[in-house]
Amino acid sequence: MLSVLRKIVQEVSAAPDLESVLDLIVRRIQRTMKTQVCSIFLFDPVQQRYVLRATQGLNQDAVGKVSLSMTEGIVGQVGQRAEPINLEDAARHPAFHYLQATGEERYHAFLGVPIIHHRTVLGVLVVQQVEHRRFDESEEAFMVTLSAQLAGIIAHAEATGSVNMDTAEAVAGQADASESVPAVHDKRFNGVAAAPGVAIGTVVIATLTAELETVPDKPGRGVERERADFHAALEAVRDDLTTLGKSLAQRLKAEEQALFDVYLRMLDDSALRGEIERRIEQGQWAQGALRDVILAQVQQFSRMEDAYLRERATDVRDLGRRILGYLQESAGPVQMECPDNAILIADELSPAMLGMVPEEKLAGLVAVSGSGNSHAAIMARSIGIPTVMGVVDLPFTRLDGRKVIVDGYSGRIYVNPSERLLEAFERVIRDEQAVAAGLEELRDLxxxxxxxxxxxxxxxxxxxxxxxxxxxxxxxxxxxxxxxxxxxxxxxxxxxxxxxxxxxxxxxxxxxxxxxxxxxxxxxxxxxxxxxxxxxxxxxxxxxxxxxxxxxxxxxxxxxxxxxxxxxxxxxxxxxxxxxxxxxxxxxxxxxxxxxxxxxxxxxxxxxxxxxxxxxxxxxxxxxxxxxxxxxxxxxxxxxxxxxxxxxxxxxxxxxxxxxxxxxxxxxxxxxxxxxxxxxxxxxxxxxxxxxxxxxxxxxxxxxxxxxxxxxxxxxxxxxxxxxxxxxxxxxxxxxxxxxxxxxxxxxxxxxxxxxxxxxxxxxxxxxxxx
Missing domain, CATH: 3.20.20.60 (Phosphoenolpyruvate-binding domains)
Incomplete structure (x- = not known):
């Protein structure tokens, strides 16, 4: 069961969006537990209701339409109590609420488990069966364990989906993508207040050299230019591998020497190259296209049963890093062009990163990892930059060039702020400046x-x-x-x-x-x-x-x-x-x-x-x-x-x-x-x-x-x-x-x-x- 759980978590982690995450969860759990129904209800904080977001076994037309209040039904009870409810016949429970549109009347056995992330109930995971029986202890334990493992993935997928709703308009060739989905304003992410103050500005992503996961989303600088950079990087890596193979020829056995041939064949893989070029043609920059394709292949190989094929994931990742290194080199200073009022965001802030943005342009700092008393946070307070750390659910690679508010007092980040919220925080900034001006007269006292x-x-x-x-x-x-x-x-x-x-x-x-x-x-x-x-x-x-x-x-x-x-x-x-x-x-x-x-x-x-x-x-x-x-x-x-x-x-x-x-x-x-x-x-x-x-x-x-x-x-x-x-x-x-x-x-x-x-x-x- 542990290996099954690990495989489900690994597969779900690779899903591209929230809908795919939820769909994978219900399909894999239904198959693993050999149950007739698996469903996920997610809590909508605006409606204050649990909404059916995915199901395997119930009526698919009910997805997104059926919902329950916080106190309604057994699902509401699970959410309120924040603990599992395991029933032999759900219809006999006093809290039972029949949802006609789902077609659930045939099912009696019910197990609902809360999905909890950072003490917040995100939703309820439910399995149902036709026969009258209680799910046994091992099944309940499996569901509780899986729910705990998946909570962070679901939270991150929800966050990514909310900020992606208007990302497409920033990518060349996809200007109409934002018309189909309304933009989400004032999306809030909670972290740890690290350095006081408020900053309003434009996001700049601090990327680590040749780290695929930290490559941000950016529009391309033109299809031909991005494609040319990609081809140049491929040729540079091919030259490196050929030279390295020749230099080690005398020291390696024939079978070890063949590893370089494997790398070279991967470079020539038309499917790999073709998929990257297709994303470039859609408007993605070369680094982002490389990131998406390489990480997808890494996940694919990692899920394979065969040990030899699983090891190919390491080879693919290494090759992707080599190509990325040359792409970063060719991008040069363009990658670090900084607007005024720049908000520097990184997975993990280091003191060296503070030098990536000119001091007169740096307005705020945000880190996915770390806390308010990390060394980087102490330095941020020293130079007076509003900072929020530990924003673990922030999909930071999707935010490059986006307008955000950094609230260093309460540890919050607001993405795509509305005019109303901008005006409110601008008043806070003006009040801060007035207090600071009044304190200047104390300097020599x-x-x-x-x-x-x-x-x-x-x-x-x-x-x-x-x-x-x-x-x-x-x-x-x-x-x-x-x-x-x-x-x-x-x-x-x-x-x-x-x-x-x-x-x-x-x-x-x-x-x-x-x-x-x-x-x-x-x-x-x-x-x-x-x-x-x-x-x-x-x-x-x-x-x-x-x-x-x-x-x-x-x-x-x-x-x-x-x-x-x-x-x-x-x-x-x-x-x-x-x-x-x-x-x-x-x-x-x-x-x-x-x-x-x-x-x-x-x-x-x-x-x-x-x-x-x-x-x-x-x-x-x-x-x-x-x-x-x-x-x-x-x-x-x-x-x-x-x-x-x-x-x-x-x-x-x-x-x-x-x-x-x-x-x-x-x-x-x-x-x-x-x-x-x-x-x-x-x-x-x-x-x-x-x-x-x-x-x-x-x-x-x-x-x-x-x-x-x-x-x-x-x-x-x-x-x-x-x-x-x-x-x-x-x-x-x-x-x-x-x-x-x-x-x-x-x-x-x-x-x-x-x-x-x-x-x-x-x-x-x-x-x-x-x-």
Whole structure:
């Protein structure tokens, strides 16, 4: 049964549209379970009814016409209860509702299973039989398992269908396609709010090199040009394979050499070439035509019973990638032409992708994978770009060139927005701009409470552009400079001299103000393309200080570059990430002392800078006083600490909703750290998204944190909040919050408190009310 289930899921995944998906499901289940009827009712949120969308066994004329309300019939009961109903004779059930048009009167046995995706009931999957009997436990278990597997596929197919309704008009030669199906306006996709703000713009797809699945839909630049590019790519791949075959001829056996002949024959396959050319003639660009045909063949081979033929799927995919590589090369810069107000969408956003669109044109970011606390999201907040992550059902390759709204406050994307919705979000943008303009006058004023308490506000940086932006907003220092970013935008480890130049620019710009540089923090959600770390559980694996202590040659070069960059400025602070034990701190301090001694021997006029540790894991929380005795300062990385305390992978959109900065356990840990560090007489600061929230900043100030470090764009709002309240009032807020037991209750209380203090403009703006 497991192999049958896997085969059904695989086959359905390859279906081109929602109708095909549903039709395949009902036909395969009916045949597999040897039942007379299999049907799917999908919930229509507009009508608020379950509509018969596919059936095998009932009257086909009823499809799309027959429906049930949310409380009507056994189907409605399954949806309401969100659990299976298994009946020997459906007609005897009190909720039974006879649907005359379906011709179901002959059937007695009934099993209905809810189709649930992300806690939402999408519909009900039903099987029926003539005889009086209950479906047995194995049949019910199979249906429940299959429903769970198919829910995501159905959700994605529904989403793709809704945005495809007016895609055809963008493809040359299909201008009349949109006339047959009305365009769907204000189609909403839910994700995770990653960086606040609203953006309205045109989609640009960030594609990965030679990855077929990420190729977007685009109209061709003319049939002849696309066909010529395709033929040129074929010839280039043929030349590559011929040359490669000849170069390996002496090292391969005859049967292995024959593999190159297989590839060459595939290139000459008239059916393959003909299908790609046919799609080009219909107006698709060559890359999209190649993607569709190759992936369809891959799916076809993958479903075959014969093991040898199944392996052909790998060959077809590899050949498709080779051809795609040349097509991408020939497309050149045309592929990355960006309109004004570009919305960059990718399957998975990386820091390097942010450089694909000029900063002055980049309006918003969207990722199918990832969460609001991924490294890319942190960088997006740093540069002030509205961002939504984890939009798992977004058919992003179908959206190139489409107009969308990015709501970075509630984590929503609106495709094909109506004029009414555009006007509503344009008002939000104007209100945001007005608030930002009003905060500019605070730039040169201190973050000082109404009763005279002074709170230094520092910034988190990583990009060169962060420096100017931070100084413009009145930053008093850098609490976290992410040194991994210069490593991530290169194809190899930067040299000591290259690192020195990057670090010097930060130190000079902020001198004499302090600059806190975190040593290389890779692993987890931060990968280097030239230093891959492949682990089953990267957040509990080889990351942070663990990597650099295992590679002292990397650590020493970086520390030397930092120290040399600080010569004559003396505003450097070094911070060690992801520490969990005293041994790690002692070893890192020995390495730093060694680097200082080496450089002094070489004639550099430097001295040992202050060194601190980041408290990011529970183990560090309960050793914070011991750490404080060894180092010069303590800094809390609240994003990772929250993740580890709550056991929530912050990059996993399935559990992103459980990540709560205001969770009572997190707040108590933060209060404990501040209290214990002060007992050792050492300064304690915090860098993380909680410090960037006006309400969170007030709580942290009340706990005794002496420096708050945040992204530059939030600094004016935090400063305004601090200047609008007394320290005594903030401490009263903290006392009340610590008695609460729910994160959302705490968040709402802080929002209401800010409004009560006349600081309501610092909270999230009122957004259009959408279903």
């Amino acid at each position: 201190p973050a000082e409470t109404t009763d005279g308490y002074r709170m230094p506000l520092w910034v988190n940086t990583g990009l060169v552009a962060d420096v100017t932006r931070s100084l413009e907003r009145g930053a008093e220092g850098i609490g976290l400079y992410r040194t991994e970013i210069p490593f991530m935008i290169r194809d190899f480890f930067p040299s000591e001299q290259e690192q020195l130049q990057s670090y010097r620019s930060q130190l000079e710009a902020f001198a004499p103000r302090p600059v806190t540089m975190r040593t290389l923090d890779i692993g987890g959600d931060k990968a280097l393309p030239y230093f891959p770390i492949n682990e089953d559980n990267p957040f509990l694996g080889w990351r942070g200080i663990r990597v650099t202590l295992d590679h002292p040659e990397i650590f020493l070069v970086q520390v030397r570059a930092m120290l040399r960059a600080s010569e004559g400025l003396d505003n450097l602070r070094i911070m060690l990430p992801m520490v969990t034990s005293i041994h790690e701190v002692e070893e890192a301090l020995r390495q730093i002392d060694r680097a200082v001694a080496e450089l002094q021997d070489e004639g550099y006029d430097i001295k040992r800078p202050p060194v601190g540790v980041m408290v990011e894991v529970p183990a560090a929380v309960y050793q914070v006083r011991r750490f404080a005795r060894l180092v010069d300062f303590i800094s809390v990385g609240s994003n990772d600490l929250t993740q580890y305390i709550l056991a929530v992978d912050r990059n996993n959109p399935r559990v992103a909703g459980l990540y709560a900065a205001y969770h009572p356990a997190v707040l108590r840990a933060l209060q404990y750290i501040a209290r214990e560090t002060r007992r050792e007489g050492k300064p304690v600061s915090i860098c993380g998204e909680m410090a960037a929230d006006p309400g969170g900043a007030l709580l942290l100030m009340a706990m005794g944190y002496e420096v708050l470090s945040m992204n530059a764009n939030n600094l004016p709002r935090v400063k305004s909040a601090i200047r609008g309240v007394s320290l005594v009032r903030a401490q009263s807020l903290l006392s009340r919050v610590l008695r609460m037991g729910d994160a959302e209750e705490i968040h709402q209380y802080l929002r209401d408190a800010l409004k009560g203090l006349g600081l309501g403009q610092l909270t999230r703006p009122r957004l259009p009310n959408q279903l």
